[in-house]
Amino acid sequence: MTPTTGRRRRSLFAAVAAAALGVLGLAATPAAAQEWRGWNIHAADYPNGVGMDAFTRLVAERTNNRIRMRTFHSAQLGQQDEAIQQMRLGTIDFANFNLSPFNNLAPSTNVVTLPFLFRDVGHMQRAIDGPAGEAIARDLEAIGIVALSWYDAGARSLYTTRPVRAPADLRGMKIRVQTSDLWIDLMRALGANPTPLPFGEVFTSLQSGVIDGAENNWPSYESTRHFEVARFYSTTEHSNVPEVLAVSAQRWRRLNEQERAILRDAARESAAIQRRSWADRERVSRERVVAAGVTVIEIADRAPWAALMEPVYAKYAADARLAELVRAIRGMQ
Structure with a gap:
């Protein structure tokens, strides 16, 4: 092997090593933080706002702030019909919606909107946490909205x-x-x-x-x-009629399975918080x-x-x- 050939091989090895280190360094770099915008028609101190703020806090904690959510309360981003369209387009990332305005978009939402269907609050919660919720979630996903959990909205x-x-x-x-x-x-x-x-x-x-x-x-x-x-x-x-806490399907598709699990767990925990807050608020109101x-x-x-x-x-x-x-x-x- 000539000195020139040796130098070329050493240069090649150095280049390969540098490239490998670069790839490893890229893999070790934390994912860029995501800034999410959320919609809520109610004030921040309303039970739905309390639930949504719990959701955003839990997600931030469990993703080490990789997913940072800001909820715009009091319909700051428009009325509900406008927000639904923004959600489907992906310009709003998450929201809490009443299900009634989806009646013309997601057929199964008509069922839980039917008058005099539920005997009491417990009956409604069992239905929406079970077969009714599963059916509605499928219909919502078909129009670009991923249901995570269900909030109470009272009789x-x-x-x-x-x-x-x-x-x-x-x-x-x-x-x-x-x-x-x-x-x-x-x-x-x-x-x-x-x-x-x-x-x-x-x-x-x-x-x-x-x-x-x-x-x-x-x-x-x-x-x-x-x-x-x-x-x-x-x-x-x-x-x-129960309400849904949901994320845009466009955002959802960009998440990995671990992040999706974090969002689902946080959403269910926030629903428990919202329901307790709702019962208290209903009595006081x-x-x-x-x-x-x-x-x-x-x-x-x-x-x-x-x-x-x-x-x-x-x-x-x-x-x-x-x-x-x-x-x-x-x-x-």
Whole structure:
């Protein structure tokens, strides 16, 4: 071997060694931190905000801040319909959504929105943590949204500017509903005039007489101060629709299996926190509006109301898959 050949081989070995060290160094370099944007329609101190903040904190801790999430509370990134579109496009990374606005996008969400389906909160939670949640998660993933866990949203009842004690009292009244065919048909079945409006416009619409009432749970009724302009709350408890904590499928596809497991575990833990916070907030909210002089009309017998829902079930649970899901939920102990 000539001196020149030896020098060439030593240079080649040095180059290979340097390249190997470079690869090892790259592999040892921590993954770049990810900055995620999250959407929440409620204030930070609302149970949903408490749950979401717990979720982001747990994820940051368990990924050593590789995934850093910031939740924009109080609908800072737009109203829910806008946020759903942003989520599907990937410009919002995670969010807590009510399921009703998905009724026209994800068929199985219609089932848990059906009126008078759940006997009580425990029944709803068992269903959404089981067969109902599994069905909905499949439908949501098909439109670009990955469900991680389920939050409580309470039983929804009617609140109005004049007393409502029976379905007949609703005839001709303009009642705000979410943007959903099912909710529109539900109110029509009760004899009301359904009026789809963004949630943020409800107070001024009640105040100005654009609508005569709306429907929601105790904390929403209290926290938005809707009780100041709609002084009658009728405990119809016609719906108990859970909410979803989800991430954009575009973000999800870029995660490894370990990161996905961390997000799922953190989401389930946050749901337990949110549910406890919800139960406390529901009790406090009712006490506050009663103290403020709201008239609570207790609906002891919901059977006359439920009897009017047959056309709604026939339309939205006629599909064999959805009808079977309704039967499964009703048959749960």
